[in-house]
Amino acid sequence: MRPSCDSSKFVADVIKEIPPSGxxxxxxLVSGLEDVISLGVGEPDFITPWHIREMCIHSLEKGxxxxxxxxxxxxxxxxxxxxxxxxxGLDYDPSSxxxxxxxxxxxxxxxxxxVVNPGDEVIIVQxxxxxxxxxxxxxxxxxxxxxxxxxxxxxxxxxxxxxxxTDKTKAIILNFPSNPTGAIMTQEGLEDIADLVVENxxxxxxxxxxxxxxxEGKHVPLSSLDGMxxxxxxxxxxxxxxxxxxxxxxxxxxxxxxxxxMMMIHQYSMLCAPITAQIGAIEALRHGKDExxxxxxxxxxxxxxxxxxxxxxxxxxxxxxxxxYAFPYIGNTGLSSSTFAERLLDEKKVVTIPGDVFGGAGEGxxxxxxxxxxxxxxxxxxxxxxxVDGLKx
Numbered sequence: 001m002r003p004s005c006d007s008s009k010f011v012a013d014v015i016k017e018i019p020p021s022g023x024x025x026x027x028x029l030v031s032g033l034e035d036v037i038s039l040g041v042g043e044p045d046f047i048t049p050w051h052i053r054e055m056c057i058h059s060l061e062k063g064x065x066x067x068x069x070x071x072x073x074x075x076x077x078x079x080x081x082x083x084x085x086x087x088x089g090l091d092y093d094p095s096s097x098x099x100x101x102x103x104x105x106x107x108x109x110x111x112x113x114x115v116v117n118p119g120d121e122v123i124i125v126q127x128x129x130x131x132x133x134x135x136x137x138x139x140x141x142x143x144x145x146x147x148x149x150x151x152x153x154x155x156x157x158x159x160x161x162x163x164x165x166t167d168k169t170k171a172i173i174l175n176f177p178s179n180p181t182g183a184i185m186t187q188e189g190l191e192d193i194a195d196l197v198v199e200n201x202x203x204x205x206x207x208x209x210x211x212x213x214x215x216e217g218k219h220v221p222l223s224s225l226d227g228m229x230x231x232x233x234x235x236x237x238x239x240x241x242x243x244x245x246x247x248x249x250x251x252x253x254x255x256x257x258x259x260x261x262m263m264m265i266h267q268y269s270m271l272c273a274p275i276t277a278q279i280g281a282i283e284a285l286r287h288g289k290d291e292x293x294x295x296x297x298x299x300x301x302x303x304x305x306x307x308x309x310x311x312x313x314x315x316x317x318x319x320x321x322x323x324x325y326a327f328p329y330i331g332n333t334g335l336s337s338s339t340f341a342e343r344l345l346d347e348k349k350v351v352t353i354p355g356d357v358f359g360g361a362g363e364g365x366x367x368x369x370x371x372x373x374x375x376x377x378x379x380x381x382x383x384x385x386x387x388v389d390g391l392k393x
Contacts, residue, residue: 018134021357033349037380039368040351042179042325044243048280049291052242055283056276064275070267071259072100072251073278079285080251088224096256099263100273104209104237104250109135110265111205111233111252112173116141120170125156126359127327129179129207133359136173144169147361150329153318154183158192165196171203174222177210180358180367181327182303182320187220194225204232209250210323212241212292215300217321223253230255233262238277240324241292242284247277299324302370302377309381310368313388324371327355331364333391341366347390348383 047053071077077094084090092098101107108131116122118140124132125146136143146164148154156174174193176185185193197204206222223232237250250273252262266272284292303320310317310328317328330340337354344350355362370377 014138014140017137021130036345036349036351037372037376037383038351039370039372039377039380040353041371042369043245044240044295044324044371045373046243046295048243048247049284049288051287051291052244052280052283056247056280059276059279064279066275068100068272068275068278070263070272071095071098072273073275073282076100076278076282076285079282080253083285084221084253088221090221090224090229090253092253093256097253097259099252099259099266100278101237101250101252101266102270102273103248104207104235104239105131106266106270107235107237107250107252107262108132108205108207109138110262110269111235111258112136112139112141112171113265114258114261115171115203115205115233117170119168121166121168122170123161123164123172124359125161125172125174127154127178127180127355127362127365128173128358129175130357132173132175141170142168145359145361147359148181148183149361150318150327150365153321154178154181154327155185155189156193157189158196161193161196165200165202169200169202171205172197173205173207175207175209177208177214177219177320177322179210179323180325180353180355180362182323182325184214184217184321185220186217187225190220190222190225194222194228197231198227202231204228205235206232207235209235209237210240211236213296213299213324214322215296215303216319219322233258238281238284241296242281242288243295244277244280244284247274247280249273249277249281299370302372302374305374306368306370306377306381309377313381313385315366315384315388324369326368326370327362327365328368329365333388335391337363337365344384344387348387350380350383350387 077098081094112135116139122136133143223229233254238244315328341354353367355365
């Protein structure tokens with residue numbers, strides 16, 4: 001009989017450096033609980049609009065179940081090129097400067113792997129989405145953290161960024177509107193960042209998946225600024241604006257050299273994004289503006305409601321200008337973010353995500369999604385008020 005062995009010894013060392021997702025940990029804690037209200041999920045509570053689903057169904061009925069080009073359907077890339085030219089005056093060649101990916105998560109992974117050599121430093125602005133640091137580590141890079149603060153409404157300043165840049169810095173990962181803070185960047189602020197990028201010959205991976213969920217001011221793509229198109233790969237997708245999360249469709253826009261290199265990884269890992277989702281995305285771009293606008297107006301209504309509620313119960317919260325997250329401060333309760341979130345779930349059955357999941361700069365805060373109904377938000381706020389009042393006794 002052959003001897004057994006411990007298969008863990010075959011796991012690559014780099015995997016052992018990556019912690020499990022703190023967001024998913026809270027989803028696991030909820031499993032099996034009744035009467036739970038979730039402000040934790042980063043997913044629209046809307047169903048994908050019917051006309052998009054209908055087009056997906058129709059494509060299946062017609063037997064459109066084949067592979068597509070590695071780059072994605074030409075019709076979808078053409079539509080994206082027209083959309084971004086119309087919105088921002090950005091001129092991307094659909095044949096060489098746009099890649100369709102399996103979600104923005106894949107776009108992030110292959111963008112980082114395209115740009116980062118082992119030992120390169122990559123600046124990550126925190127609080128930030130949980131995948132950024134692991135993506136850099138898996139590529140052999142070194143994450144360098146730059147913190148944002150509530151005094152600046154969690155926007156990035158050139159003054160905060162400049163000290164983190166060294167001769168080993170290769171790239172910066174930006175995410176505005178931000179998950180988890182809802183922060184946005186003004187054009188003036190981005191111009192200052194762009195000056196540093198050019199001065200130090202850096203590259204930017206700009207995750208703009210919440211682009212359309214901008215409530216105050218106008219979203220400015222970094223690549224639209226003078227001299228930044230060739231220095232930026234823009235990542236985006238259909239999950240948030242069109243409520244198409246499960247269809248797993250994203251895209252990247254950048255120079256032909258970067259997009260071709262990303263495609264080289266994509267073709268060996270994913271080959272192509274699902275054709276059904278791509279067909280649905282064409283419909284979304286062509287005819288989804290009204291439905292998207294309706295969802296955004298509802299998010300905006302919820303945004304004001306939840307922020308007023310947090311401030312009323314003593315959890316100071318600045319007004320998020322984008323995405324669908326509020327980031328209330330709980331540091332004055334005497335509890336850490338994790339302890340607050342765990343006790344709130346255990347005692348009041350309300351799911352939130354502790355801010356430290358998104359990096360050290362998030363300690364003292366909670367991420368609370370308002371991609372939930374007004375009724376659920378109201379009930380969650382009532383339970384949180386009871387919890388906070390109980391801490392004072």
